[in-house]
Amino acid sequence: MIRINQVKLKPDHTKEELETKLLSLLRIKADDLLTWKIRKQSVDARRKPNIFYIYTIDANVRNEAALQKRVRSDQNLSFVKEIPYQFPASGKQILKKRPVIIGSGPAGLFCAYMLARNGYRPLLIERGAPVEERQRDVEAFWATGVLNPESNVQFGEGGAGTFSDGKLNTLVKDTCGRNRKVLEIFVVHGAPKEILYVNRPHVGTELLTAVVRDMREEIIAMGGEVRFHTKLTGITTTGGRLKNLILNETEVVETDAAVLALGHSARDTFEMLWQSGLNMESKSFAVGVRIEHPQKMIDRAQYGQTSNPLPAASYKLTAKLKNGRGAYTFCMCPGGYVVNASSEEGALAVNGMSYHARSGKNANSAVVITVTPDDYGTGHPLAGVEFQRQLEQKAFCAGKGRIPVQLFGDFCSNKITGRIGDVSPNTKGEYAFANLRAVFPAVISASLEEGIKKFNDRLHGFSSENAVLSGVESRTSSPIRIPRDENLISTIAGIYPCGEGAGYAGGITSAAMDGLKAAEAIAEKYRKFD
Numbered sequence: 001m002i003r004i005n006q007v008k009l010k011p012d013h014t015k016e017e018l019e020t021k022l023l024s025l026l027r028i029k030a031d032d033l034l035t036w037k038i039r040k041q042s043v044d045a046r047r048k049p050n051i052f053y054i055y056t057i058d059a060n061v062r063n064e065a066a067l068q069k070r071v072r073s074d075q076n077l078s079f080v081k082e083i084p085y086q087f088p089a090s091g092k093q094i095l096k097k098r099p100v101i102i103g104s105g106p107a108g109l110f111c112a113y114m115l116a117r118n119g120y121r122p123l124l125i126e127r128g129a130p131v132e133e134r135q136r137d138v139e140a141f142w143a144t145g146v147l148n149p150e151s152n153v154q155f156g157e158g159g160a161g162t163f164s165d166g167k168l169n170t171l172v173k174d175t176c177g178r179n180r181k182v183l184e185i186f187v188v189h190g191a192p193k194e195i196l197y198v199n200r201p202h203v204g205t206e207l208l209t210a211v212v213r214d215m216r217e218e219i220i221a222m223g224g225e226v227r228f229h230t231k232l233t234g235i236t237t238t239g240g241r242l243k244n245l246i247l248n249e250t251e252v253v254e255t256d257a258a259v260l261a262l263g264h265s266a267r268d269t270f271e272m273l274w275q276s277g278l279n280m281e282s283k284s285f286a287v288g289v290r291i292e293h294p295q296k297m298i299d300r301a302q303y304g305q306t307s308n309p310l311p312a313a314s315y316k317l318t319a320k321l322k323n324g325r326g327a328y329t330f331c332m333c334p335g336g337y338v339v340n341a342s343s344e345e346g347a348l349a350v351n352g353m354s355y356h357a358r359s360g361k362n363a364n365s366a367v368v369i370t371v372t373p374d375d376y377g378t379g380h381p382l383a384g385v386e387f388q389r390q391l392e393q394k395a396f397c398a399g400k401g402r403i404p405v406q407l408f409g410d411f412c413s414n415k416i417t418g419r420i421g422d423v424s425p426n427t428k429g430e431y432a433f434a435n436l437r438a439v440f441p442a443v444i445s446a447s448l449e450e451g452i453k454k455f456n457d458r459l460h461g462f463s464s465e466n467a468v469l470s471g472v473e474s475r476t477s478s479p480i481r482i483p484r485d486e487n488l489i490s491t492i493a494g495i496y497p498c499g500e501g502a503g504y505a506g507g508i509t510s511a512a513m514d515g516l517k518a519a520e521a522i523a524e525k526y527r528k529f530d
Contacts, residue, residue, distance in 0.1 A: 002026070002067065003039065005076045007055040011043075011309045022057060025077075027070070032062040042199035048304030058082075085177035087118055091525040098123055098529045099257040099522055100245060102232050104216075105159020106508045107499025108261030110182065110515035113215055116224035118519075119528035123255075124224060125247065127231040127266075128156030130216070131209045138163060142429040145401055147342055150229070153351060154265040154343035157228065158212035160475065161508040163341070165333045165354040166203030168195055170509040178513040189214040192356070200314060204356025232269055235276050235492075242494030257494055257526065259518050261511075262501035264478040265343050267385050270501075279483055279491040280381035283503055286330065286476045287391060288368035288448055289436060290338045290350050291408070292423055292468040293461065298334070298363045301459050312358040315365070317462075319454040323443065325370055327451025330476055332365035334358045338470045340403050340429030347392035349474050350403060353428065362426040366473040367455075369447040384479025394439040395472045403427055404434030409465025411437050412449055421466030436471045478503050488521040496521060 004025055009018060023030060040056040058080065061067065071077040101112045104126040112124040127150055128134055134156035137148045149155075153163045161167075168186070170179060183196050186203065189211045195201035203211065216226050234246030235258075245253045262269055274280055295313075299306045302313035312334035319327045331351070335358035341351035352364050376387035398404040405425050410417045417433040425431050437445045456463035481503030488496050498504065498518040505511035 001080050001082065002059050002061060002064065002071065003078050003080045004057045004059060005078075007057055008044065008052045009055070011051055011053055013053070018055070022059060026059065026061065026067065028061060028067075034060040034062060036060070038197040040199065041197050043310060045303055048302070051303055051308065051310060083177060085181035087114060088520050088524045090118075090523055090527050093526045095120070095256050095526045095529045097255045099259065100125065100253060100255045101259040101261055102245075103159070103261035103263055103266070103499070103501070104157045104226070105261060105263045105499065106161060106511040107501075107505065107515035107518070108259065109158070109212065109215055110185070110512040111259050111261060111498060111519045112219050112224055112226075113185065114516055114519035115522065116219045116222035118523060119223070120522065120526075121223040121529045122219075122225075123253070124219060124226045125230040125232070126157055126226070126228050128152075128228065130228050131157040131162065131212050134158075134162075135209060142340060145430065147345060149343060149345060150231075152343050153339060153341040154263065154475070157216065158208065159263050159511075160265065160341070160351070161511075162208055162212060163205055163339060163353055164331065164351060164508075165336060166205060166208040166356075167331065167507065168201040168203065168509045169199075170507060170513070172510045172513060174513065178516045179509060181516065182509055182512040185215070186211055189218065202354070202356075204358075205353050207356050232272075234272060235278075237277065237492055240493055242492055255494070257496065257522050259496045259498050259522075260482065260490075260502055261499045261515060261518075263499070264475055264501050266501055267344075267389070270382060270385065270480060273482075274382060277492065278495065281481045281483060282373045282377065282381050282384050282479060283481045284370055284372045285384060285479050286328075286368035286370050287388070287440070287444065288366055288471075288473045290352060290364050290470040290473055291367050291452065292338060292362045292364045292425060292470070293464070294423060295335050295361060295363045297461050298459075301461060312363070314363075315459055317455045317458055319451050321447050321450050321454075323447065325447050327367065327369055327447060327454070329455070330366040330368050330473075332363070334363050335360040336362070336364050336426070338364050338403065338425065338427045340427070341475065342392070342396075344389070344392070346396055347389060348396040348399060348401070348403065349392050349472060350470050351473070351475065360426055362423065364426070366476065367448060367452055368473055368476055369444050369451065371444070375441075381480055388474045388479060391439060391472045391474050395436075398434035398436065398439055398471075399432040403429055403431040403470050404436055404439070405431040406434060406436045406469050407465060408452060408463060408467040408469055410435075411445075411469055414438070420468070423464075423466050423468050425468050425470065427470070431470065436469055439471055477506050487525070488518055
């Protein structure tokens with residue numbers, strides 16, 4: 001197979017024009033091009049408003065050997081051999097009881113999926129609701145403000161990412177094909193095929209819910225079991241090894257292998273596991289606000305124009321601050337909404353969400369500041385959880401239960417906003433004017449102000465006084481890490497910490513990839529479940 005890099009075309013090109021370009025670059029006739037597929041597509045906006053799509057194409061051609069000399073002399077051509085993802089052969093130890101996966105976010109869902117596909121008949125448990133029921137609960141919360149603590153934006157089938165944007169980009173280095181495998185599984189179950197090649201793939205909230213449901217049905221069809229409203233409330237051990245899981249306080253389930261795919265918000269479960277003797281460590285994470293701008297402003301800044309066939313523009317910004325901290329944007333949602341993502345009574349957290357079309361009037365992203373155990377440390381592994389909780393409780397009080405909102409100019413002046421400027425908040429859930437600066441420790445507030453102003457050097461208009469801030473963005477990643485060895489086993493044998501909640505991922509794709517790793521670790525050790 002020949003890989004062709006740097007194939008450049010205008011955004012409004014046709015499929016036929018792309019194929020003609022390939023024939024020209026390869027200097028072959030149409031009959032000699034057997035098959036081709038897009039491997040990668042990105043936007044080149046370096047000379048805006050003169051915008052191009054840049055492609056990497058994989059092609060199979062007739063008489064490939066005849067192109068060897070040309071390939072050697074052209075840096076944009078190369079021979080490649082695609083190595084597909086390989087699930088390991090089964091191990092030798094006997095599984096007396098089927099494996100249990102705790103949590104149906106990306107890590108747990110993909111772990112269960114791969115184990116079911118390979119004959120391990122896993123039991124997947126989820127404290128929250130199936131995605132259909134969960135969607136109704138979330139919509140009701142946004143409409144009424146009445147929270148279901150077990151079925152919300154954080155808890156339920158699909159995990160926290162289900163009500164985000166379905167962003168599938170990752171910075172994880174992948175030599176085993178897990179990234180590609182995750183995307184392929186998404187496509188098999190209904191995600192758009194374009195996620196296999198676009199530079200920053202996303203599914204969209206309304207499509208992701210259908211994909212999650214379809215994957216669940218496939219797990220069941222392949223011999224697995226999925227149980228909702230089923231919460232891990234205890235564990236028992238013997239000789240340093242897991243013996244039983246306690247579900248919903250009363251049910252005892254024996255297992256040889258339990259995958260902890262808890263997600264970053266299972267605070268009560270973290271506490272229970274710590275009390276049960278599972279080793280944990282606090283780690284750095286980040287906190288901050290959501291910031292909204294008109295999507296047309298972002299398009300103009302990134303593309304030099306607002307009328308074009310290109311997708312809604314995105315951005316990713318970082319800055320080193322005077323106090324040594326890092327500021328960065330996170331989970332950017334073009335054409336999206338700021339959503340009330342709370343999961344505890346009397347506490348409020350926000351997140352960002354986009355539908356597949358990304359056609360909302362505003363762009364939003366988190367602007368966050370790195371915090372470390374030095375900021376919240378008491379030496380306790382769960383001190384970061386308490387730090388998050390205190391910020392969320394202050395945000396709840398500031399907005400009187402609604403999303404607290406403040407214009408950036410008022411944030412800098414340390415005063416409650418009185419009226420909206422030229423950017424109207426685009427939220428899921430009611431909002432109220434508040435002073436977000438008072439929610440954070442002074443050092444974090446000052447860092448947010450400096451960071452947003454620095455970002456304006458990269459993206460003109462970012463620090464507009466009328467930009468809308470919402471808070472708090474506190475669930476950027478897990479505040480803990482559950483240590484595991486090279487076989488992915490924790491300090492209690494039989495427990496496999498996995499995904500974002502355990503501190504090993506940061507987003508849908510990396511969590512799903514870690515779920516594959518956990519499934520592989522179990523398969524390498526145990527025979528298929530009989």
